[in-house]
Amino acid sequence: VFQHEGPQAVFDLIQRQFTLDQDNLVEITKAFLREFKLGLENYGHAMAMIPSFVTAVPDGTETGTFLALDLGGTNLRVCEVVLHGNKTFSLVQQKYRVSEALKTGEATSLFDYLADSVDAFLTTHATIDYVTPSEDESGKEQPTVHLGLTFSFPVEQTALGSGKILTWTKGFAAKNAIGKDVVELLQDAFDRKHMPVKCVALVNDTVGALLSRAYQAGHCISGAIFGTGTNGAYLEQVSKIKKLEGTTASARGGEMVINTEWGGFNNSRTHLPTTPFDNAIDRLSINPRFQAFEKFISGMYLGEITRNVLVSLIDATPKSLLFEGKSTPALNQHYGLDTSFMSAIEEAWIGTDESQEAFVLPPLGSDFKRENLSPIVAQKLDNIRQVIVKFLGLKGEEVSLKDAALTRWASSLVARRAALLSGTAVATVLIQTERATLRGEGQPPRGLNERIGFGVDGSLVEHYPNFGRILRESLRYLVGEEVEKRVDIGLAKDGSGVGAALAALMALKQG
Ligand code: ADP
Numbered sequence: 173v174f175q176h177e178g179p180q181a182v183f184d185l186i187q188r189q190f191t192l193d194q195d196n197l198v199e200i201t202k203a204f205l206r207e208f209k210l211g212l213e214n215y216g217h218a219m220a221m222i223p224s225f226v227t228a229v230p231d232g233t234e235t236g237t238f239l240a241l242d243l244g245g246t247n248l249r250v251c252e253v254v255l256h257g258n259k260t261f262s263l264v265q266q267k268y269r270v271s272e273a274l275k276t277g278e279a280t281s282l283f284d285y286l287a288d289s290v291d292a293f294l295t296t297h298a299t300i301d302y303v304t305p306s307e308d309e310s311g312k313e314q315p316t317v318h319l320g321l322t323f324s325f326p327v328e329q330t331a332l333g334s335g336k337i338l339t340w341t342k343g344f345a346a347k348n349a350i351g352k353d354v355v356e357l358l359q360d361a362f363d364r365k366h367m368p369v370k371c372v373a374l375v376n377d378t379v380g381a382l383l384s385r386a387y388q389a390g391h392c393i394s395g396a397i398f399g400t401g402t403n404g405a406y407l408e409q410v411s412k413i414k415k416l417e418g419t420t421a422s423a424r425g426g427e428m429v430i431n432t433e434w435g436g437f438n439n440s441r442t443h444l445p446t447t448p449f450d451n452a453i454d455r456l457s458i459n460p461r462f463q464a465f466e467k468f469i470s471g472m473y474l475g476e477i478t479r480n481v482l483v484s485l486i487d488a489t490p491k492s493l494l495f496e497g498k499s500t501p502a503l504n505q506h507y508g509l510d511t512s513f514m515s516a517i518e519e520a521w522i523g524t525d526e527s528q529e530a531f532v533l534p535p536l537g538s539d540f541k542r543e544n545l546s547p548i549v550a551q552k553l554d555n556i557r558q559v560i561v562k563f564l565g566l567k568g569e570e571v572s573l574k575d576a577a578l579t580r581w582a583s584s585l586v587a588r589r590a591a592l593l594s595g596t597a598v599a600t601v602l603i604q605t606e607r608a609t610l611r612g613e614g615q616p617p618r619g620l621n622e623r624i625g626f627g628v629d630g631s632l633v634e635h636y637p638n639f640g641r642i643l644r645e646s647l648r649y650l651v652g653e654e655v656e657k658r659v660d661i662g663l664a665k666d667g668s669g670v671g672a673a674l675a676a677l678m679a680l681k682q683g
Pocket of ligand 1: 515
């Protein structure tokens with residue numbers, strides 16, 4: 173960062189780089205729609221638009237007991253789900269850590285670990301009657317336990333119960349897995365251990381979120397994740413999925429859930445206004461030039477983008493612009509700052525106060541003397557100072573009120589951009605499914621009064637204050653207030669577990 177024009181010019185430049193104006197949002201949505209269409213036409217596009225072979229959406233009356241295994245986030249999760257058939261369920265779950273060695277080692281080791289985790293879960297947590305094969309001396313055949321797998325990586329699915337792994341994302345890179353059927357890899361691991369567990373369905377976490385929200389709310393057209401990564405699924409007309417033409421699924425017609433893999437939007441690097449901070453993230457990532465949209469949006473990256481901005485201010489010459497040039501191990505380390513830092517900062521700033529817009533800050537280039545600040549603003553900045561002390565490991569006296577204001581400013585720039593972009597993805601689904609038209613492109617469809625359900629999941633949307641509000645601001649601009657108001661965005665709690673259970677049930681029904 174050069175500051176021959178003074179600190180304010182530096183702040184203005186960074187602010188401009190991260191700002192998306194309304195025209196940007198419209199253009200991005202147009203590009204998104206084009207990529208949706210391309211992905212529906214043929215295979216091999218960055219936005220994979222993967223047919224899920226889920227052809228119906230639950231209505232809350234489904235019943236049964238199933239196991240669910242969820243791989244693709246920060247933790248591996250095993251759950252037992254009991255669907256009660258009245259929109260409610262009960263769920264027992266256990267998380268297991270997936271080490272870096274497993275993520276990047278041989279695929280068979282990873283899948284053996286998955287099978288071992290299911291085995292451990294069944295003996296210690298599940299209510300299903302189960303005896304570990306190694307301890308079973310009766311020799312009697314045990315009843316089969318049906319399992320749905322939530323696998324949140326790009327997979328080319330050929331049926332509800334099979335699909336080839338296309339690529340790894342989110343820090344996974346296990347060897348000898350790409351191109352293989354993930355259900356077979358898992359089933360082989362169960363069989364090697366003689367476990368009476370049968371994997372019958374494979375779903376992406378976004379599809380799981382859609383199914384689980386539909387079960388719990390009675391209606392839903394889309395599921396979206398804003399967690400470690402980001403992705404979305406939605407219910408599409410089979411007639412629009414051109415690449416399925418000639419298959420039995422196509423002949424059957426009706427609807428099918430599509431897993432968009434929208435994290436790969438902008439892999440061409442032509443659609444999103446990009447900052448030098450984004451380029452650095454991408455260059456140093458495990459998958460440069462891939463999952464471009466995800467790198468602007470998701471929990472895995474937002475803390476790191478913010479860290480890069482803060483470090484650039486610390487390193488500014490001729491005079492540091494932050495923390496008087498002091499840094500800490502958390503700030504110095506690649507991925508040293510978790511996105512939860514940003515939520516904590518924002519929480520400290522707005523608290524439970526609804527009138528947040530009323531806390532007006534002086535220009536960032538000014539001196540931030542306490543006596544010149546309103547008491548409420550000084551109080552909020554003191555709250556932020558405490559968060560900085562806690563997360564970054566600086567001492568209280570090393571963090572000025574101005575440092576607090578700058579940190580919140582940087583963090584909120586990064587988060588706001590992510591939430592606005594998330595709004596373009598939601599708008600794209602609404603327009604693609606003919607529930608809305610893009611701003612400037614004719615009258616919105618009339619006579620539709622239906623509520624439009626979106627199931628969302630992930631720490632970012634759950635915990636970052638105002639993520640939903642800013643997403644809706646973007647959506648309102650893109651599709652108009654009339655449609656935006658009818659969109660119900662609800663948490664798909666335990667979406668991957670309940671969704672996988674519902675998918676397993678559908679697979680059994682389909683035979
Ligand atoms: P999953 O791995 O299944 O997507 P989460 O939805 O919990 O799980 O997402 C984890 C990601 O969310 C991590 O990248 C982490 O940095 C981020 N995260 C964790 N806590 C918070 C929080 N309080 N606010 C925002 N992001 C968070």
